[in-house]
Amino acid sequence: MDRIIAYFSTLEQRPLERMALLVAGLLFFWILEGAIPLFRLNYRKNKLQHALVNFGFTVMHLIIHTGLAVFIVMLSDWCKAANWGLVYWLNAGVGGAIAIGVLALDFSSWLVHWVMHKKAYLWRYHLIHHSDNKVDVTTGLRHHPGDSLLRGIFFLLLIFVSGAPMYSVMIYQTLVVVTTAFTHANISLPPLLDKSLSYILVSPNMHKVHHHWKQPYTDSNYGAVFSIWDRMFGTFSSLEPSQIRYGLDRYYPNEKDEDFINLLKDPFIRKNEP
Structure with missing residues (x-):
């Protein structure tokens, strides 16, 4: 346990190692998509072109969260010095700090996601994520910079409430990177396995429901790692994969889901309603 704590306590100081974890997860599920695909995705041009659009948003997301990392470390250290927060x-103890920190930060992911669906001026940023008509592993980090910044603010808020130490923060961030790739990946798990996972964790089929183009399914299954929040707050829903259609039925033209410049500009020029 001491080695695990020591490893995650200083992981924030090793950005190349963190990047390697992200890339490894993407590559693993990219390969798995080819072996056990959920859908045969007919990309507008090809899978690589689709990925490049999403990677553009991924780079901006990582830059924003790298900048926010300074404040995350400062806040976590302040909580420790001031004995502030649930921890x-x-x-x-160490186990309790991990549990409290991971659960609190996962709740922040659920809460900010729910808020972005409920507030029109925030939805206009988040809909860029939902506009992807070909959901695969690269969709996971397709977030408009406005979306990414808001996620960071809520993340800081729940660190402040929980007092999560840095090892707990980094354990969660590692978990959410892997889980995001897993839940967005275009993979087909045995139905019983997927359903069993969804009682505790967000499973691929559970999250695909969230990407269905019509409400109320779009406004459900907000969880990132754990499914408990959706079950607790009544936002869980299910739908057979064969019935799922990606994209949006309004707000953004589906034929422009790979128009990178238009996607960046859209929140500032369109009056989107949730």
Whole structure:
């Protein structure tokens, strides 16, 4: 346990190692998509061209969160020095700090996601993620910079509430990177396995429901790692994969889902309603 804590406590200082984890996860599920695809995705041009559009947003997402990392470290260290947050108020040990931190940060992911669907001026940024008509592993980090910034703010808020130490923060960030690739990947798991996973974790089929083009399915299954929040707050829904259609039925033209410049500009020129 001490080695695990030591490893994750300093992982923030090794950006190349963190990048390697991200790339390894993307490559693993990219290969798996070819072996056990959920859908035969007919890309507008080809899979690589689709990926390049999403990687453009991924780079901006990573730049923003690399900048926010400074504030994350400062806030986590301040909580420790001030004995502030649930971890310290409950006198949680290492195991408790990991559990509290991971659950709190996962709740931040659920909460910010829910808020972006409910507020029109925030939805206009988040809909860029939903506009992808070919959901695959590269869709996971397709976030408009406005979307990415808001996620970072909520992340900081829940660090402040929980007092999550850096090892807990980095354990969660590693978990969410892997889970995001897993849940967006165009892979087909045995139905029983997928359903069993969804009682605790967000499974691929569970998250694909969230990418269905019509409400109320779009407004459900907000979870990132754990499915408990959707089940707890009544936002869980299910749909047979054969019935799922990606994209949006309004707000953004589906034929422009790979128009990178238009996707960047859209939140500033369109009055989108959730």
